Amino acid sequence: MNPLTICLLISALLFATGFAGAVTRRHAILVLVGIELMLNAANLNLIAFWRFGPHPEALTGFIFVLFSMALAAAEAAVGLSLVIAIYRHQQTSNLDEVRELKG
Amino acid sequence: MSTLLIITAVVTLFAAVAAMSLRNLVHCALMLAVSFSGVAALYLQLNAEFVAFTEILVYVGAVAILIVMAILLTRSGESPEKSVLTAGWYAGVAVTAMVFTTLGWAILSSSALPQTVAPAPVVSVKNIGDTLMGRYVLPLEIVGLVLTAAMIGAVLIAFKAEPRDKNQKS
Amino acid sequence: MFEQLNRFFAPVDQIFVTTLHWLVGFLPAAWRPVASSMLCIAFILMVFPALFSIVTIFERKGIGRIQNRYGPNRVGIPGTKIRLAGFGQFLPDGLKMLTKEDIVPRAADKLVHFLAPVVLLIPVLLTYAVLPFGRNMALADYDAGLLFFFAVGGAVEVSVFMAGWSSRNKYSLLGAMRAIAQMLSYEIPLILSSVTVVMIVGSLNLTRIVEAQAGHTFGLANWFVFTPWGLLGYLIFFIASLAESNRSPFDLPEAESEIIAGYFTEYSGFKFALFFLGEYLGMFAIISLGITLFLGGWTAPFACLDFIPSYLWFLTKMLGIVFIFIWIRATLPRLRMDQLMNFAWKFMLPLALLNVLVAGLWHYLAIGPLRWIACATIIIVAYVALGRGLMRHQKLGQRTYRYAD
Numbered sequence: 001m002n003p004l005t006i007c008l009l010i011s012a013l014l015f016a017t018g019f020a021g022a023v024t025r026r027h028a029i030l031v032l033v034g035i036e037l038m039l040n041a042a043n044l045n046l047i048a049f050w051r052f053g054p055h056p057e058a059l060t061g062f063i064f065v066l067f068s069m070a071l072a073a074a075e076a077a078v079g080l081s082l083v084i085a086i087y088r089h090q091q092t093s094n095l096d097e098v099r100e101l102k103g
Numbered sequence: 104m105s106t107l108l109i110i111t112a113v114v115t116l117f118a119a120v121a122a123m124s125l126r127n128l129v130h131c132a133l134m135l136a137v138s139f140s141g142v143a144a145l146y147l148q149l150n151a152e153f154v155a156f157t158e159i160l161v162y163v164g165a166v167a168i169l170i171v172m173a174i175l176l177t178r179s180g181e182s183p184e185k186s187v188l189t190a191g192w193y194a195g196v197a198v199t200a201m202v203f204t205t206l207g208w209a210i211l212s213s214s215a216l217p218q219t220v221a222p223a224p225v226v227s228v229k230n231i232g233d234t235l236m237g238r239y240v241l242p243l244e245i246v247g248l249v250l251t252a253a254m255i256g257a258v259l260i261a262f263k264a265e266p267r268d269k270n271q272k273s
Numbered sequence: 274m275f276e277q278l279n280r281f282f283a284p285v286d287q288i289f290v291t292t293l294h295w296l297v298g299f300l301p302a303a304w305r306p307v308a309s310s311m312l313c314i315a316f317i318l319m320v321f322p323a324l325f326s327i328v329t330i331f332e333r334k335g336i337g338r339i340q341n342r343y344g345p346n347r348v349g350i351p352g353t354k355i356r357l358a359g360f361g362q363f364l365p366d367g368l369k370m371l372t373k374e375d376i377v378p379r380a381a382d383k384l385v386h387f388l389a390p391v392v393l394l395i396p397v398l399l400t401y402a403v404l405p406f407g408r409n410m411a412l413a414d415y416d417a418g419l420l421f422f423f424a425v426g427g428a429v430e431v432s433v434f435m436a437g438w439s440s441r442n443k444y445s446l447l448g449a450m451r452a453i454a455q456m457l458s459y460e461i462p463l464i465l466s467s468v469t470v471v472m473i474v475g476s477l478n479l480t481r482i483v484e485a486q487a488g489h490t491f492g493l494a495n496w497f498v499f500t501p502w503g504l505l506g507y508l509i510f511f512i513a514s515l516a517e518s519n520r521s522p523f524d525l526p527e528a529e530s531e532i533i534a535g536y537f538t539e540y541s542g543f544k545f546a547l548f549f550l551g552e553y554l555g556m557f558a559i560i561s562l563g564i565t566l567f568l569g570g571w572t573a574p575f576a577c578l579d580f581i582p583s584y585l586w587f588l589t590k591m592l593g594i595v596f597i598f599i600w601i602r603a604t605l606p607r608l609r610m611d612q613l614m615n616f617a618w619k620f621m622l623p624l625a626l627l628n629v630l631v632a633g634l635w636h637y638l639a640i641g642p643l644r645w646i647a648c649a650t651i652i653i654v655a656y657v658a659l660g661r662g663l664m665r666h667q668k669l670g671q672r673t674y675r676y677a678d
Contacts, residue, residue, distance in 0.1 A: 002216075002220060003108065003220060004216055004217065004220075006105070007149070009211075010112040010115070010116070010145070012203060012206040012210060013116055014115065014119055014138075014142075015202070015203075015206070016202055016203035017119045017123055018119065018123070020195060020196060020199040021122070021124070023189075023192075023194075023195035023198065023199070024195040024196060025123065025187060025189065026186070026187055026188065026189045027128060027179060027187070029177070029179065030128070032170070033123070033131060034123060036135070036166060037119055037123070037135070040142050043142075044142060044145060047146055051149045051151065051224070052221065053217060054217070056221065056224035057224055057230075059234045062151060062153075063231070063234060063235060065151075065154050066153075066154065066157060066231075067243075067246055069158065070161070070246050070250060071249065072161075073165060073250075074253035075253070076166045076170070077254070077257040078253050078256050078257050078260070080169055080170065080172075080173040081257040081258075081261035083177060084173055084177060084260075085260050088263075093177045093179060129385075133385065133431070133435065152416070153416075153417050153420065156417055156420045156421050156424040157420070157424070159424040159425065159427070159428060160423060163424075163427070163428050163431065164427025164428055164431075165427070165457075167431060168430050168434065168453060171438075180438065228417050228478075229475075229476070
């Protein structure tokens with residue numbers, strides 16, 4: 001099994017872990033944690049293909065990952081401020097209890 | 104070389120599973136920081152040093168801290184007494200199993216993957232800079248705009264609103 | 274004459290490098306890289322904690338003298354009759370910290386409480402890997418060395434949070450939150466001021482940055498601190514590094530008179546010693562980075578003094594800046610949290626952004642008096658305007674002095 005397949009399997013496992021957490025946990029922040037894990041898995045996938053694929057000197061996968069990290073950080077910031085705002089409104093951050101659109 | 108990869112991967116995956124399954128949220132956030140460091144170590148083994156340092160700077164230094172700050176601001180620091188899993192969690196687990204099976208099968212049975220391991224590319228920071236400012240200058244500027252918008256948006260959303268009955272006499 | 278002096282002293286300059294190569298030469302070729310790294314790491318681990326103990330003495334005596342009192346002045350070498358006028362104080366202090374009882378609060382989160390000092394020390398020690406201590410004396414010469422330093426330095430905040438939260442103590446948590454907010458706020462002017470250096474040099478490699486400051490014009494070195502943007506950049510870096518190491522006047526997170534001891538309230542004995550060590554080592558690391566970026570690293574200030582070994586210059590500069598840190602600690606009063614944050618976001622950040630602009634202008638103008646005048650004017654006007662503008666609503670009285678008799 002060549003290193004590329006190993007890295008892709010690791011990335012698939014990481015993605016599955018993040019996905020499982022994001023859809024099964026009750027707390028809003030843990031959903032965001034799961035999303036961050038999924039983004040990391042995708043970045044790992046991109047770097048593995050950059051390293052073992054054709055033309056690594058073109059740096060395509062590399063730059064893609066840099067932008068992906070920047071956007072993931074931005075999205076985490078906005079998502080977490082949303083969770084804080086919802087907590088301030090509904091006094092709970094439990095996703096099962098935040099069910100109504102009425103503020 | 105491959106052994107180190109497997110060990111790092113085991114640590115990262117263990118930390119990721121712990122991040123998603125522990126009861127105490129702060130422990131989850133700390134295990135998430137560990138898994139980010141593990142992913143950075145994996146990048147280092149794939150000769151992507153710049154990306155590894157950026158991962159530590161952005162994720163461990165900022166996103167993990169952001170998550171713990173949010174945990175503290177939403178008073179979730181204590182261990183919850185009720186179940187930590189949402190209703191209907193078994194459907195989530197089933198879908199996860201399907202996702203992972205599909206991905207694993209696609210990876211293992213694919214014939215499009217390159218079989219030979221090319222020597223490590225030499226990436227100098229100068230090349231990264233030239234590429235960023237040359238070919239990818241438009242995405243760079245757009246990412247700058249997106250980050251500004253995200254920053255302003257996050258501040259506005261989490262801003263403590265003025266109490267509405269400020270002018271009423273109590 | 275100076276060339277002859279330089280040539281005579283060149284072996285002394287490279288003595289550590291030659292010793293390393295000689296020692297490593299005894300081993301088979303496959304083991305040489307690992308052994309070389311191990312020896313360098315052992316050297317760093319011996320030198321900097323020793324420097325830490327010496328600096329604690331100088332700090333206590335220095336602060337004592339500035340405050341018109343003696344510092345520790347009795348302890349010599351314990352067990353003998355040698356009196357060193359207080360300079361042996363670190364030995365009983367170290368022994369005290371190692372033998373004190375390790376108290377962990379009952380409600381504390383034991384694993385996180387235990388791991389917090391360790392998680393503090395690891396990133397701090399990692400940052401020493403990329404610093405060039407002398408000519409050819411950087412342990413890991415990464416292409417992106419500066420990025421490595423800032424990335425690993427930012428991982429210290431996780432440890433601060435771990436310490437503050439695991440103690441289950443409201444003072445600890447409050448101190449940790451304040452410390453994290455302060456560190457995050459001051460990281461931005463820190464990184465922006467070093468971006469100016471990267472712009473001018475064109476590389477993130479710390480050895481290349483030092484070599485770019487190696488020439489001399491009219492006898493004075495080409496250090497970046499002698500340029501307008503470099504002076505402003507170094508001042509911003511200096512103040513931000515005071516804040517990053519939680520030193521006075523930015524030591525609200527650990528102030529004894531305000532919040533007991535902040536995030537290390539519940540730590541005693543060896544764990545407190547590890548925190549103390551980690552804080553001072555972090556201070557040395559960031560001072561060394563400032564010296565590398567702005568003060569020429571291991572280069573000499575005057576061309577005639579080039580024969581003195583490079584690591585001695587580095588050590589001298591580092592001890593000089595440590596002395597200034599101690600001086601500032603003894604002199605300035607503590608900043609309040611809101612004053613601290615205002616200062617970072619409203620004063621230092623705009624100045625750091627302006628500094629980036631001025632550095633770009635410096636690079637593109639022709640060499641000569643024009644660029645000096647233009648850059649200096651922009652900086653001085655912006656500094657005065659920003660300072661006056663931010664202070665216009667404050668009603669401050671006349672400054673008075675009271676001296677001890």
